[in-house]
Amino acid sequence: xxxxxxxxxxxxxxxxxxLTKDFCCDxxxxxxxxxxGCKPGVYKGSKTLFTSDDLAMCSWFQAVDTYSYMTVExxxxxxxxxxxxxxxxxxxKCAWPSDSLSSLKHLEIGLNGQGGLIGSVIPFNIESPxxxxxxxxxxxxxxxxxxxxxxxxxMVINNPSPYTVSFSMLYAH
Numbered sequence: 001x002x003x004x005x006x007x008x009x010x011x012x013x014x015x016x017x018x019l020t021k022d023f024c025c026d027x028x029x030x031x032x033x034x035x036x037g038c039k040p041g042v043y044k045g046s047k048t049l050f051t052s053d054d055l056a057m058c059s060w061f062q063a064v065d066t067y068s069y070m071t072v073e074x075x076x077x078x079x080x081x082x083x084x085x086x087x088x089x090x091x092x093k094c095a096w097p098s099d100s101l102s103s104l105k106h107l108e109i110g111l112n113g114q115g116g117l118i119g120s121v122i123p124f125n126i127e128s129p130x131x132x133x134x135x136x137x138x139x140x141x142x143x144x145x146x147x148x149x150x151x152x153x154x155m156v157i158n159n160p161s162p163y164t165v166s167f168s169m170l171y172a173h
Contacts, residue, residue: 064172074159087151092169110134112153128152
């Protein structure tokens with residue numbers, strides 16, 4: 001990796017981006033999202049199409065009392081249920097097989113509804129619904145939620161893809 005501004009990998013120099021042109025970025029209309037200097041950008045070859053300081057993810061922290069970490073292997077067309085209790089932060093990342101097609105990589109994540117807070121859109125739950133009412137999201141590579149309204153109940157992760165995927169997660173209370 002090339003040293004740039006005294007650090008390794010914090011941003012791409014034009015020379016580094018040009019080294020990847022045959023690999024990912026100069027094949028017709030192909031574009032790639034990269035995190036350069038903590039902020040996302042859309043690139044086509046060495047040309048920057050979009051970047052935003054408002055979406056930068058550096059220099060932040062969140063104090064936590066307790067946390068849990070786990071990795072689950074999901075076979076093709078399988079699902080797993082994980083019990084969550086008083087979760088305020090959740091981060092999950094997929095590790096797909098290297099030969100998987102991007103268009104077929106997706107997981108479904110179902111979370112129980114959250115309790116509302118004063119100022120929430122009415123009607124809202126006073127606390128987490130019981131019986132559970134799952135809300136689903138479809139993800140490709142990662143899923144993150146950071147909330148002031150606790151997540152309780154089960155989380156369902158469904159793998160409808162034709163690949164076995166490893167899903168690692170960190171959740172904090």
